[in-house]
Amino acid sequence: MSEPAVLVAVAGAGAFGKNHLRVIRESHVELAGVYDLDPERARAAAAEFGCRAYDSLEDLAGHAQAAIVAVPTSAHRTVACQLLEAGLDILVEKPIAPSVAEAHDMIVAARQHGRILQVGHLERFNPAVAAARKLVTFPLFFEIHRLSIFSPRSLDVDVVLDLMIHDLDILLAMTGAMPSEVRAAGIPVLSDKADIANVRLEFPSGCIANLTASRVSTEKVRKLRFFQPRQYISVDYAKQECFGIGVDDNRQVKLMPQMVTKQEPLKRQFESFLECIATRAKPDVDGEAAAQALELACIIMEKIAEHGAVVARSLASTSKS
Numbered sequence: 001m002s003e004p005a006v007l008v009a010v011a012g013a014g015a016f017g018k019n020h021l022r023v024i025r026e027s028h029v030e031l032a033g034v035y036d037l038d039p040e041r042a043r044a045a046a047a048e049f050g051c052r053a054y055d056s057l058e059d060l061a062g063h064a065q066a067a068i069v070a071v072p073t074s075a076h077r078t079v080a081c082q083l084l085e086a087g088l089d090i091l092v093e094k095p096i097a098p099s100v101a102e103a104h105d106m107i108v109a110a111r112q113h114g115r116i117l118q119v120g121h122l123e124r125f126n127p128a129v130a131a132a133r134k135l136v137t138f139p140l141f142f143e144i145h146r147l148s149i150f151s152p153r154s155l156d157v158d159v160v161l162d163l164m165i166h167d168l169d170i171l172l173a174m175t176g177a178m179p180s181e182v183r184a185a186g187i188p189v190l191s192d193k194a195d196i197a198n199v200r201l202e203f204p205s206g207c208i209a210n211l212t213a214s215r216v217s218t219e220k221v222r223k224l225r226f227f228q229p230r231q232y233i234s235v236d237y238a239k240q241e242c243f244g245i246g247v248d249d250n251r252q253v254k255l256m257p258q259m260v261t262k263q264e265p266l267k268r269q270f271e272s273f274l275e276c277i278a279t280r281a282k283p284d285v286d287g288e289a290a291a292q293a294l295e296l297a298c299i300i301m302e303k304i305a306e307h308g309a310v311v312a313r314s315l316a317s318t319s320k321s
Contacts, residue, residue, distance in 0.1 A: 006277060007032040009060045011079050012070035013045035016093055020068040021049040023270050032064040037071075061086035066116075066277055069093060073157055077102040080117070084109040089116035091273045094169075095161045095297065096290035103294055107287035116276050118283035119290035121169040123237060125268035129170060131242040131258040132224070132235045136174050141227040142209035144171075146237075147217035150190050158193035159186065160297050160304070164213035167224065168300075169285065169293040171201070171209055174226070178296060179203050184303035187311075189216045199300055231256070 006029045010020050013036035024031045033052035036042035046053035054060040060067065061083055069092040071079050076097045083090050084106070096119045097103040110117035123129050144167045172178070179201040186197030196214040203209070222237035233244040233256075240263075244256035276283050 005030045006066055006274065007064045008066045008068065009054070009064035010034045010068045010070060011057060011060060011083070012036060012068075012072075012093075013038070013041045014070065017068070017070035018045060018048070019266060020070055020270075021045060021051070023264075023266050024068070025049050025051075026267075027270060027274075029274060033060060035060040057082055058086075061088055064088060066090065066273070073098050073161065077105050080106045081109045084113050084115045084117070087113065087115070089273075089277050091118045091120060091269070093120045094122070094290065095119075095157070095165050095294050096287060097294065098157070098161075100291055100295050100298060103287065103291040107291060110287060116273070116280070116283065117287045118273050118276060119285050119287065120269060121166060121285045121290060121293065122265045122269055123166045123170055124173070124285050125265040125272065126237055126240060127260045127263055127265075127268075128235050128237065128240045128242040128258075129224075131260050132226075132233055133174060135231070135233050135244060135256075135258075136226075137228050137231070138205070139174055139226045139228045140205075140207050142171060142174075142207070142211075143225045144209065144211045145221050145223050146211075146213045147219060147221040148215045149218065149220060150195070150216050158191075158301065158304075159195050159197050159213050159215050160199075160300050161294075163215060164197060164199070164211060164300070165293055165297050167211055167213070168296050169289070170224065171211075172289070172292055172296065175203050175205065175207055175209075177203050177205065178292065179209075182296075182299050182303055184300045185307040186304040187308070194301075194304055197300070197304060199303075 008024050008029050009032040010017050013034050031051045033054050034042055034045050035054040042053040066089040067083050069080050069090055080092050146163050181202040183200040186194035189195040195216045199211045201209040224235040226233050231246040235242050242258040246256050
């Protein structure tokens, strides 16, 4: 006799929450329902995906075994800790929290209650990224671009926490270390937070990484390139393509096309979450990994603030002259 399906609910019925609702409904597990601070939005999502709308987080927790947390980042700790304390395994959207201290609160809660805490750093489940990670030997230089067209969503965080944090997580996974030096600049364009940022990281190994993230671009670009002894590897996140160029022992240049089976990363991520629930295995992107990426993001934001202060002084000086 087969085991009953896991009951999975979603907290947050915005754009991200709806994507998770779709993926759960298309899976082999049971969609337990949805909760949102806005009852009308919860009811609309429930009607669209054929599930129940809960009136409170407590109600949701009483009818599910696991949950996706897709509420605004500012509410991650409150919602996640309440669900963890209620005995649910959770997958929380990235970034894990608005501060490292809040991230650690979530990690402690998961540990104390013996629950799975996975964080939605989606690019880890991009098949092209998975192929590239298998090729990593001794990376020495990264060039990363993540450009998006402006959207009113996620304006409670800046472009570093909104977009660049995906690439910071991948960098930390590929280098296995925090950078020893951080330089960064960023400016607000269409919001009151940095909408475009450029970052230069230097790692203890000597590896250098240049990253650009923008949410005010006229096009959508998501590419990662890295260089290591005798190899160059290129990843197109959007197209899910990975290929390399290398030099063999005879100094002959050879192409290194990688076989990548295209799959929706969100579905792969959810399958991984279900596997962790079933086996109680540590998630590939657990709370500690997400907190490390957040810590680096916070350092970058501090550097951006320092750069902004320099620009402000320069503007003030120019206006007086």
